[in-house]
Amino acid sequence: MTGSRIVGSGSALPQRIVTNNELAERVDTSDEWIIERTGIRQRHIAGAGETTATLATAAARAALADAGLKAGDIDLIVLATATPDNTFPATATKVQHALGCKNGPAFDVGAVCSGFLYALTTADSLLATGSANRALVIGAETFSRILDWEDRTTCVLFGDGAGAVVLEAPDAANPAKAGGPGVLASRLHADGAQHDLLYVDGGPSSTQTVGHLRMKGPEVFRHAVVNLSSVLKEVIEDADVSASDIDWIVPHQANKRILDATARKLGIPDEKVVVTVDKHANTSAASVPLAFDVARKDGRIKAGDLVMFEAMGGGFTWGASLVRM
Numbered sequence: 001m002t003g004s005r006i007v008g009s010g011s012a013l014p015q016r017i018v019t020n021n022e023l024a025e026r027v028d029t030s031d032e033w034i035i036e037r038t039g040i041r042q043r044h045i046a047g048a049g050e051t052t053a054t055l056a057t058a059a060a061r062a063a064l065a066d067a068g069l070k071a072g073d074i075d076l077i078v079l080a081t082a083t084p085d086n087t088f089p090a091t092a093t094k095v096q097h098a099l100g101c102k103n104g105p106a107f108d109v110g111a112v113c114s115g116f117l118y119a120l121t122t123a124d125s126l127l128a129t130g131s132a133n134r135a136l137v138i139g140a141e142t143f144s145r146i147l148d149w150e151d152r153t154t155c156v157l158f159g160d161g162a163g164a165v166v167l168e169a170p171d172a173a174n175p176a177k178a179g180g181p182g183v184l185a186s187r188l189h190a191d192g193a194q195h196d197l198l199y200v201d202g203g204p205s206s207t208q209t210v211g212h213l214r215m216k217g218p219e220v221f222r223h224a225v226v227n228l229s230s231v232l233k234e235v236i237e238d239a240d241v242s243a244s245d246i247d248w249i250v251p252h253q254a255n256k257r258i259l260d261a262t263a264r265k266l267g268i269p270d271e272k273v274v275v276t277v278d279k280h281a282n283t284s285a286a287s288v289p290l291a292f293d294v295a296r297k298d299g300r301i302k303a304g305d306l307v308m309f310e311a312m313g314g315g316f317t318w319g320a321s322l323v324r325m
C-alpha cells in the first residue's frame, strides 16, 4: 500500500557563505585538499540571530507556501536535529509557535545525519494510523555551533541549514492507485556499537556542557558505503522495483566520494544523483530535504518520478525511503 504523499517542500540557508579559502586562513588546510577529498567548495554558517529554530521555521514556511497550505492545516510537526536551540523544550515546539500552529503534537527526533529519514518514517507511520492528516517534516541544524574550529579534520566538513516537506495522509476515501504518489517503502537501522566513531564529547547528563563533534573520518567513510548500499537494496526489494526504475537518488550530502561510491555499487549513473555538497557541505539532518528542495525547484524532480532518500549518521543510524512524487 502506498503511504503518505509529499505535497510541498522548502529550504532555508544562513546568509553568510564561508569558502574553503577562508577556512584555510584559520586551520592548516587548502581549497584543493577540501575539494579533492570531499567535493565541498563552500558552506553557509549561521550568524547572530540565526538558530536551528529560525532556519527550520523559514524552511517550513516555504514548504507550506509551496503546498498552498496554511499553518492551521498542519496537525503534526516532526523535526530532526542534533543541534536544538535548547536542551528542552523540543525545537519543534518553537517552530510550531513561530508558525502559529495549534493542532497536534510537535516533537524532535535525534538520529544525527539520518534524522530526516527517521522523521519522515515516523510521520508517515503516524499519518497511516489516522492520528494526523498533514505533517511538517523538517531537518534543521546549526552544526557550526558544535564544531571544534581548531580541528581541520572536522571543521571543514559541515555547514548550517534547514529543509522541510509537507506530508499528506493517504486519503481513505480515495485510496492510492498502484503507481500513484506516496511513500512506497522505508527502512531504518541503528548500531550503537559504533558510538565512538562519530559523537559529540559533551552533553547535559554527562559533562553538563554542549561539547564538540569528534569523528574518525576514514572509518565512518568505510561503514557509510557498506551500510548505505545494503539499506538501498532492502528498500528496492521491499518496493518491488529495480535500481534502474529510480529516477533520482537524494543522498545525505556528507562527501562526494561517498555519494559516488554508493551509487556505483548499485549501478546507478552519476546523473541521477542529486549533489549539493559542493555548496552546502554536510548539514546533517537538513541535507536530504535541502537537496530535495533544490532539485524540485530547479525542475529536475517532477511529478511521477521515483525518488530515493538515503542517509547515515552518528550512532550509527542509517536508513532509506523510496517515494513516488
Ligand code: ACO
Binding pocket: 028, 029, 030, 033, 034, 037, 038, 112, 113, 114, 152, 153, 154, 156, 198, 216, 217, 218, 219, 220, 221, 224, 254, 255, 258, 282, 284, 312, 313, 314
Ligand atoms: N586539510 C588538509 N589535510 C587534512 C585535512 C584538512 N582539512 N584533514 C585531514 N587532513 C590530512 C590528515 O591529517 C592526513 O594526513 P597524514 O596522511 O599526514 O596523516 C591526510 O590528510 C589524509 O587524511 P584522511 O583522514 O585519511 O583523509 P580521507 O581521505 O579519509 O578524508 C574525510 C577524510 C574527508 C573526513 C573522509 O574520511 C570522510 O568524508 N569521512 C566520512 C565522513 C562522513 O561521512 N560523515 C557522515 C556522517 S556525519 C554525521 O553523522 C554528523
